[in-house]
Amino acid sequence: MKKLSKVYIALILIFLFAPIAVLIVFSFNSGSSTSVFKGFSLHWYAELFKNAAMLNALKNSLILAISSAAISTVIGTAAAFGIHHMKKKWLRRSVMTATNIPMMNPDIITGISLMFLFVFVGTLLGLQTKLSFWTMLIAHITFSLPYVILNVLPKFRQMDKSLPEAALDLGCTPLQSFFKVQLPAILPGVFTGMIMAFTMSLDDFVISYFTSGVDFQTLPILIYSMTKKDVKPTIYALSTIIFIVILVLLLITNRERTSEERLEAKRLREEKRLRSAIAKSQKTGKPMRVKRVSESSIEVSHGRSMNLTKIIAVVCILAIIISTCLVFSVFSKRTITLNVYNWGEYISDGAEGSYDTNAEFEKYCRDELGMNVKVNYNTFSSNEDLYAKLSSNAVSYDVIIPSDYMIARLASEGYLQELDFNNIPNYEKSITDDFRGLYYDPENKYSVPYTYGMIGVIYDASRVSEDDTGSWDLMWNEKYSGQIVQYNNSRDAFGTAFYKNSWDVNTTDKSVWDKALAELQQQKPLLKKLVMDEIYNMMETGEAMIGSYYAGDYLTMLDNQADNVDLQFYYPENTNLFVDAMCIPTCAQNKTLAEEYINFMLSDDTAIANAEYICYASPHANVYNSEIYQEDMGEDAISILYPEDFDFHEKYDANCYKDLPPEMKEYLNALWIKFATE
Amino acid sequence: MTSVPKKSKVRRSLLQRYAAAPHIAWAILFIIAPLIFVAYYAFTDTVDGSVVFSIENLKTFFTPTYLKIFSRSVGLALISTVICLLLGYPIAYFISRTKPKTQRLLILLIMLPMWMNFIIRTYSISELIKDTGIINSFLGKIGIPQMHIYGKEGAVVLGMVYDYLPYMILPIYSVMAKLDYRLVEAAGDLGCNSFKVMTKVIFPLSRSGVISGITMVFVPSISTFYISQKLGGPSTLLIGDVIEQSYNASNYHLAAALSFVLMVILLIGLAVVNKYTDDDSGGMLI
Numbered sequence: 001m002k003k004l005s006k007v008y009i010a011l012i013l014i015f016l017f018a019p020i021a022v023l024i025v026f027s028f029n030s031g032s033s034t035s036v037f038k039g040f041s042l043h044w045y046a047e048l049f050k051n052a053a054m055l056n057a058l059k060n061s062l063i064l065a066i067s068s069a070a071i072s073t074v075i076g077t078a079a080a081f082g083i084h085h086m087k088k089k090w091l092r093r094s095v096m097t098a099t100n101i102p103m104m105n106p107d108i109i110t111g112i113s114l115m116f117l118f119v120f121v122g123t124l125l126g127l128q129t130k131l132s133f134w135t136m137l138i139a140h141i142t143f144s145l146p147y148v149i150l151n152v153l154p155k156f157r158q159m160d161k162s163l164p165e166a167a168l169d170l171g172c173t174p175l176q177s178f179f180k181v182q183l184p185a186i187l188p189g190v191f192t193g194m195i196m197a198f199t200m201s202l203d204d205f206v207i208s209y210f211t212s213g214v215d216f217q218t219l220p221i222l223i224y225s226m227t228k229k230d231v232k233p234t235i236y237a238l239s240t241i242i243f244i245v246i247l248v249l250l251l252i253t254n255r256e257r258t259s260e261e262r263l264e265a266k267r268l269r270e271e272k273r274l275r276s277a278i279a280k281s282q283k284t285g286k287p288m289r290v291k292r293v294s295e296s297s298i299e300v301s302h303g304r305s306m307n308l309t310k311i312i313a314v315v316c317i318l319a320i321i322i323s324t325c326l327v328f329s330v331f332s333k334r335t336i337t338l339n340v341y342n343w344g345e346y347i348s349d350g351a352e353g354s355y356d357t358n359a360e361f362e363k364y365c366r367d368e369l370g371m372n373v374k375v376n377y378n379t380f381s382s383n384e385d386l387y388a389k390l391s392s393n394a395v396s397y398d399v400i401i402p403s404d405y406m407i408a409r410l411a412s413e414g415y416l417q418e419l420d421f422n423n424i425p426n427y428e429k430s431i432t433d434d435f436r437g438l439y440y441d442p443e444n445k446y447s448v449p450y451t452y453g454m455i456g457v458i459y460d461a462s463r464v465s466e467d468d469t470g471s472w473d474l475m476w477n478e479k480y481s482g483q484i485v486q487y488n489n490s491r492d493a494f495g496t497a498f499y500k501n502s503w504d505v506n507t508t509d510k511s512v513w514d515k516a517l518a519e520l521q522q523q524k525p526l527l528k529k530l531v532m533d534e535i536y537n538m539m540e541t542g543e544a545m546i547g548s549y550y551a552g553d554y555l556t557m558l559d560n561q562a563d564n565v566d567l568q569f570y571y572p573e574n575t576n577l578f579v580d581a582m583c584i585p586t587c588a589q590n591k592t593l594a595e596e597y598i599n600f601m602l603s604d605d606t607a608i609a610n611a612e613y614i615c616y617a618s619p620h621a622n623v624y625n626s627e628i629y630q631e632d633m634g635e636d637a638i639s640i641l642y643p644e645d646f647d648f649h650e651k652y653d654a655n656c657y658k659d660l661p662p663e664m665k666e667y668l669n670a671l672w673i674k675f676a677t678e
Numbered sequence: 679m680t681s682v683p684k685k686s687k688v689r690r691s692l693l694q695r696y697a698a699a700p701h702i703a704w705a706i707l708f709i710i711a712p713l714i715f716v717a718y719y720a721f722t723d724t725v726d727g728s729v730v731f732s733i734e735n736l737k738t739f740f741t742p743t744y745l746k747i748f749s750r751s752v753g754l755a756l757i758s759t760v761i762c763l764l765l766g767y768p769i770a771y772f773i774s775r776t777k778p779k780t781q782r783l784l785i786l787l788i789m790l791p792m793w794m795n796f797i798i799r800t801y802s803i804s805e806l807i808k809d810t811g812i813i814n815s816f817l818g819k820i821g822i823p824q825m826h827i828y829g830k831e832g833a834v835v836l837g838m839v840y841d842y843l844p845y846m847i848l849p850i851y852s853v854m855a856k857l858d859y860r861l862v863e864a865a866g867d868l869g870c871n872s873f874k875v876m877t878k879v880i881f882p883l884s885r886s887g888v889i890s891g892i893t894m895v896f897v898p899s900i901s902t903f904y905i906s907q908k909l910g911g912p913s914t915l916l917i918g919d920v921i922e923q924s925y926n927a928s929n930y931h932l933a934a935a936l937s938f939v940l941m942v943i944l945l946i947g948l949a950v951v952n953k954y955t956d957d958d959s960g961g962m963l964i
Contacts, residue, residue, distance in 0.1 A: 005772040009784065012769050016791050016843065019802035022812060026805075035805045035812055075700050082698025095698065098705040101713070104893070104948055106901030108918050109937045112925065113712030116719055116934070142708045145701065174693045205797055205904070210925070220795055227801045227908065239798050246793045250786055258779060388928040482826075486912070527912045529829045543810045543828075562810075669927060676915045677743045 020243065027236035034231050035541060036562060044233040047352070048241075051234055053377070057222040058238070061202055063322050064133070064218060068140035069198035070319035073312070075141070076148025076197075077190050081178070083149070084156040099150075102143045111210030114139050118211065119394050128587060130394040131213035139211040140204065144197035151193035155186035187312075194312065214339050214378050214395045228381050229344050229533040335372040338593055341386065341397040343580070344379040344533055345556070346451075348613035355609035361600050365593075373593065381532050382489050390415055396587040398594040404579045405491075407447050408440040408659040416446045417584045423595035424448065426602035434648050435619040438579060439658065447581035448598050451552070451616035452648075453641070455495075455576040458554050460545045461566040472500035472572045474546055476519075481526045483545035485538055488530035490672035491657060492576075493520060496548055499574040499655075506658040510667060517671045521678065530676075536560070539567060552616030555637050569640060577652045579619070617641040716941070719934030735935035744920070744936075751917040754831060755899035758838035759846075762895045763888065765839070766846035770887075771880070773847075774854035785851060792844050800837055800908050807833060807909075829911030837905040838895075845894040853887030854880075889951055897944060 027045070031038030048054060079099075086092040102110050115131070118138075122130025159182065167177035183190075205220035212221055223235055340358070350356030358375040365373040378397075380386045383406040389395055390410070402410065410416050421427055427448055435449045457474055463483075468474055475484055475496060487493040497519035498505045503512050528544050538544040539557050542565040554569040561567050582601065584594045600606060604622045608629050611618040615637070623629055630638060660668065723732035738744055773784045791799065806812050807828050814824040827833045857880070865879045866872075881888075903918035910916075917940060924932040 005768075005775075009769055009772055012765065012843075013787055015840070016788065019799050019806060019840070020791060020794060022806055023798065023802045034801075035808065035810065035815075075704060078697040079701030082694060082696070082701070085694035086698070095702060095705070098709055099701075101709050104897065104944075105941060106897055106918070106944070108901045108903065108921055109716065109941050110712075112921070112933060112937050113716045114708065116715035116930070117708070117712040120715060138708055142704070145704065149701070178693070199793055203793070203795055205795075220797055223795055223797050224904070227797060231801060235798060239794060243794055247790065250790065254782060254786055258782070261778070384928075385926055388926045391928045392930075524912055529911045541808070541810045543808050669929070673920070673923075674743055676912070677746050 023236045024240045024243065027233050027240045029233050032232055032560065033541065033562070034233060034236065044237040045241075047232070048234050048237045051351075053217075053349075054219075054222065054234065054238060057217050057219045060216055061219040064136060064140060064216075065198050065201040066315060067319045067322055068137055068144055068201045069194050070316045071137075072141045072144040072148050072197045073190060073194040074316070076145050076193060077152050077186070079145070080149045080152035080156060080186075081182070084153060099146050103146045103150075107143075107204075107206035108210075110143060111139070111207040114142065114207070115210040115392075115394070119392060123393065128396050128589060129213055129215070130392075131211060133213070133216040135211050135213065136208060136216060136218070139207050140201045143204070143207060144200055147196040147200060148190070148193035151196065152186055152189040155189035156182075159185045190312065194315065214341070214397065215337060215376050217378070225344065225379055225381070229536060231537070335374050336590060336593060337374050337376050338399070338590060338597060339376045339378070339395075339397045340597065341378050341380060341389070341400045343401065344381055346379070346401065346580075346614055347377070348609045349377075354613055355606070357601070357606060357610060360606065361597060364600060365596070369596070371593075375597075383491075384489070390585060390587070393587070396589055397585055398588040398590050399582055399597050400585055401450055401580055401582050403657075404438065404440040404581070405657040405659045407581060407583060410583070410585070411441065411446050412659070415585050415587075417586050417588065417591060418445045419448070419584060419598070420591075420595060423592060424599045424602065426599050430602050430604075430607070430620045430622055432619070432621050435579065438652065439656070440579075441581070447583050448602065449579050449581045449619040450601065451611075451614065452577070452579045452619050453551050453617050454571055454578075455492075455548055456551050456554065456569050456571045457546065457548050458539055458557065458567055458569050459547075460539070460542060461568040462564065463542075463545050469568075469570060470572070472496060472574075475548060476500070476523050476526070477546075478526060480545055482528055484523070484526050485529050485531045485535055485544045485547040486520075486523065486527050487548070488532050490668050492548075493530070493675075494668065494671075495576055495657065497523075499572065499576065502574055505576070505655070506660065508661060508664050510664075513664075513667065513671060517675060520675050524675070540565065550616065551640050552614060555615040555640070571643070574655060576657065577648075577655050578657070579652075580616075615641075713941075716934050716938050719931050720938035721935075723931050732931075735931045736939065738932060739936055739939045744917075747915055747920055748917050748940075750915070751900050754834055754838065754914075754916070755896050758835050758842065758899045759892055759896045761835065761839050762843050762846040763892065766843055766891065767850055767884075767888070770847050770850035770854050770884075773851055774857070781855070785848070788844050788847050788851075796841055797904060800841065800905055803837055803840060804828065804833075804908050807836070828909065829914075831910070831914050833909040833911075834906050834914050834916075837909045838899045838902065841905065842895040842898055845898075846891040849890040849894065850884055850887040853884045857883050893948060893951065900944070901940065 026034050026037065028040050028042065029037050030041035030043060079095075083092055083095055086095070114135070118135045119130050163181050163185070164177045167181040168174065172180060203220065205224060208218055208221055209224065212218065219238075226232075226235055348355045348357050350359060358377055361375055362373050365371045380389065383403050386400060386402055387406060387409070390397070390400070391413075407416070431449060435452070436444050441447045457469070457472070459469060459474065464474070464480065468477055468479065474480075475486070477484075486496070494513070494516050495505055497516040498512075500519065501515075503516070507513070529538070531538060531547070535544075535547050535549050536553065536557055539547055539549075540560045541562050551569065551571075554567065558567055582598045584591055584598075588594050601610070602620065604620075604626070607618060607620040607623050608626055611620070611623045611629060612632050615633075618624065624642065633641075720736060721731060721733060722729050723734055724730075725732075739748070769788075773781055773788075776784065804811070807825070808814070809824065809826055809828055811828070817824050827836065861883070862875055862879055865875045870878060900916075901918045901921075903916065903922045906914050906916045906919055917936065921933050921936050921940075924930075924936065
């Protein structure tokens with residue numbers, strides 16, 4: 001039995017630690033995969049310390065966790081004191097019920113409800129930025145409070161009631177009695193509560209997801225957006241470091257506690273000896289003899305509470321410093337922040353020695369314009385994501401890069417500002433007529449094209465027969481059941497069914513959409529997963545054999561494919577063409593600087609660096625004509641991105657997505673939910 | 679002489695009376711008020727830019743499509759909770775029977791994974807169980823048939839069990855650790871066999887821990903959206919996913935309506951559960 005229980009405990013621990021072991025092992029991978037181990041290297045640790053976004057998110061997480069833990073500890077401890085002394089039972093019960101709500105309610109509801117409140121109040125106050133560090137701080141304090149109260153309250157209950165009374169009788173003021181007598185007694189509870197508040201805040205994703213603004217990204221949120229794409233072992237490296245720090249901290253506290261316990265046991269033994277000695281002396285009538293009464297135990301418990309006081313004081317001071325700095329930084333706006341909102345993996349960001357667009361722009365502003373600018377770069381994973389953020393009126397961006405149909409929608413709903421092309425002189429030099437006057441912006445008022453491209457089908461030629469390729473039918477081929485991935489996005493997923501049957505993707509005829517749904521439902525049993533950017537990882541590792549995605553992304557996958565995978569690509573007879581373009585939303589706080597940024601993106605060097613990094617076709621004339629670009633990309637890639645004898649204008653008009661009328665959008669949403677459930 | 683304690687009594691009650699005030703204000707502003715907003719958005723709809731009263735979105739919850747999603751969520755959450763209980767109860771019992779020093783170390787080890795970011799842990803699971811993942815490539819090498827659970831409901835359950843198992847173990851353990859073992863010995867002396875000791879003594883005494891363990895696993899399981907997104911496939915959509923999707927599709931009224939119904943159902947459930955546990959100290963986490 002004993003042995004069995006040991007084996008069982010070991011098995012559960014293996015289960016709990018297996019994923020963490022994987023994470024630690026792969027953080028030392030010399031390859032860039034998180035599932036195939038190539039060899040030992042510290043490469044990703046070096047990358048980590050160069051990754052400004054990740055370090056910044058870590059810093060933000062720590063700032064938030066320390067401030068929210070300190071504030072909730074103070075409010076929560078006072079609250080526990082008050083609740084403990086409440087006379088009215090109904091009051092105490094209702095306060096406790098309200099306190100417990102955030103613990104009992106699913107996080108997603110707590111998050112959404114707070115978001116509603118912040119947006120509503122922000123609108124009332126006419127704030128441009130409704131979600132920010134402050135809203136996150138409030139949210140984190142809110143869900144941490146119950147943990148503090150529930151840890152402190154029992155300590156008040158356990159405390160000897162006569163102690164504070166004695167203190168008062170001896171002339172203490174109530175405040176003195178609280179700080180000198182009660183606080184030391186409840187300190188262990190306060191400490192546990194604070195630690196829990198700290199870790200809850202550090203680890204929280206769901207509530208932060210709904211209450212965070214653009215200018216304050218915490219680590220879990222950054223990790224979330226990263227796991228939607230290709231995860232690089234850099235995150236593993238960071239997690240490993242965090243894991244080791246926590247492990248060491250826990251082991252130290254555990255050892256301290258153990259040694260304390262030893263002393264406590266010693267004290268108990270001595271007390272017992274003392275008692276038996278007393279009893280003996282009473283029986284025998286002889287004077288009692290006790291070797292030595294240790295006072296160390298008293299000192300220790302006192303010393304521990306002193307330690308805790310110190311720790312709590314340090315945390316509070318840190319929190320005060322941080323909040324002062326924040327307040328200071330809010331009022332002294334010496335640096336200008338430019339909020340840029342773009343697709344994931346859609347800019348050359350300095351990773352692995354590439355050109356760091358945003359850093360270069362900051363440098364340009366400093367050297368040429370004499371301005372201290374900080375680019376705050378955020379990513380979204382679909383046009384609908386972007387729309388949700390913009391229409392919630394909760395955040396403000398200066399530059400956004402949506403796709404064509406979304407630009408049409410945003411412009412028609414009044415979310416976009418007209419650009420002042422005097423501030424964007426590079427436009428004239430670089431954007432040819434091919435990319436002007438397209439349907440989504442017929443008068444060239446709102447947008448400057450950034451990339452364009454076509455959707456195609458990607459397959460693993462090592463397992464997919466060449467004869468089956470060439471058309472959309474491949475994605476409906478039962479031979480490859482369980483190996484196909486489809487878009488996790490209504491418009492694109494329905495698009496594949498439309499193009500397969502050569503239907504008009506912008507039709508308002510509901511019966512055609514119903515037919516498309518039938519097509520998708522027929523395909524569903526063959527699907528492995530609905531994906532957006534997760535497709536990179538799934539295709540590269542051979543996890544899926546067939547999927548449809550953008551030509552530029554295929555080129556990126558090609559660079560990272562596993563040894564046993566042979567990715568190939570083709571354009572089916574009908575397929576989607578798109579243009580992604582830079583725009584300035586009405587909520588922008590710094591329009592001139594945003595135009596400066598757009599102009600910078602159009603400068604030849606930047607445009608070439610970005611086109612090479614993201615591998616999408618560039619509408620910039622000087623990119624295509626650049627010899628360096630042609631050479632770096634290679635002939636194969638160029639022939640995929642820029643097919644010969646290709647009339648862009650004509651093809652585009654026939655095959656692009658257009659903004660659907662509202663009732664069609666709603667219908668599409670209903671169909672999509674139907675597809676996802678049935 | 680007598681007036682001094684009297685005076686201090688008045689002052690003391692002042693401090694005691696107002697110590698909880700900031701928290702009460704906070705709770706009203708940031709716990710109660712937001713829930714009112716959820717109800718407000720749930721019972722309204724935006725028509726042509728103006729907000730009108732409507733129960734259309736609430737009705738959506740009760741259409742077959744959404745009921746199916748909801749019952750799937752309940753089903754998967756229940757399965758995960760039961761598995762967590764079956765795995766967690768014995769380990770909580772075994773740990774509580776070890777030496778205090780070992781106990782503390784083991785509990786520390788159980789809690790340690792909770793301190794790691796749950797997103798990265800869930801991602802790491804997907805890397806383990808994918809068809810081309812670590813486990814399967816290992817199985818492939820030694821010639822054992824591979825397991826294909828990635829993208830299926832089994833993977834979602836695995837993810838939930840993995841992420842929330844510590845939430846089951848800890849409250850049960852904290853009750854077990856306080857359990858008076860002399861009662862077990864007495865039952866044995868009075869002729870109970872070990873099975874009876876378990877069902878008649880240990881289990882009833884640890885009930886409060888079990889119940890808070892069940893709530894702490896069930897509530898996050900039923901409302902999760904990341905686990906099903908990351909480990910699930912085309913047919914594992916959960917109610918949390920739909921709420922997140924409607925939030926992302928800017929359909930706040932629908933998101934609110936779904937959240938509202940989910941919340942009401944859970945609150946009723948919790949109230950029923952709490953009725954059967956009179957122990958108000960519970961076995962709350964640690």
